Amino acid sequence: MMKIFEIEKLIADFYEGKTSVEQEKELKLFFETQDVPPHLMAEKRVFLEMFFDDNEIEIPPHLEQKLSNQIDSWAEKENRTKLHQSRRIKSWYFISGIAASVCLILGIALYRPDKQEKTVLTDTYTNPQDAYRETQKALLLVSNNLNKGMNQMEHAEKDVKKVNAIINKQLYQ
Structure with a gap:
């Protein structure tokens, strides 16, 4: 015979x-044979009537068929909705294609190279020596700016290598 605290547990x-x-x-x-x-x-009622009721529940006739029909109708409705959505998307593609074509035709019609x-x-420069000097100045300016960029890239590469070393050290410890 079980003790009450064991039953409660x-x-x-x-x-x-x-x-x-x-x-x-x-x-x-316990709930069937003991004085509760x-x-x-309240627990006795729950256990004996709700959880351990040996009486089988009577299933209404044609319930399975009704449920199957309902599921089929839901599936059909979902398929119609998907079909409607896909048609709507296709029509938007068609309309946007037409709009893009109209914009392209208008752009071509308005841009006419013969009118420009x-x-x-x-x-x-009329003097070739002046043209040569100006070209040298321009190339020197480009060279200086390119060198500055390359120096910055070298510093950045050193920083990246340091960060990678720290990350690798932390990962493989």
């Missing part, structure tokens, strides 16, 4: 889903 375990089938049978046997204390009468002014390239 089993009931708590049952509600937490921690009981085995054997323990649940013990609870059923007043504070456990033709620019004629001419020499800016």
Whole structure:
């Protein structure tokens, strides 16, 4: 015969889903055969009537067919919705394609190279020595800026190597 505190612990375990089938049978046997204390009468009703009712539930006739029909109708409705959405998306693609074509045609029609002014390239220096000096100045400016950029890249590369070394050290320790 189980003691009341053991039954109370089993009931708590049952509600937490921690009981085995054997323990649940013990609870059923306790509530069927023992004098149940007043504070456990509500539990007796729950265990004997709700959880361990041996009477089979009567299933209405054609319930399976009705459920199957309902599921089929839901699936059909979902398929119609997906079909409608795919048609809507295709129509938007079609409309946007037409709009893009119209924009392209308008752009081509409005841009007409024969209406634009033709620019004629001419020499800016009449003296070749002046042109040579100006070209040297421009190339020197480009060279200086490129060297500055390369120096910054070297410093950045050193910093990246330091960070990689720290990361590798931390990862492989």
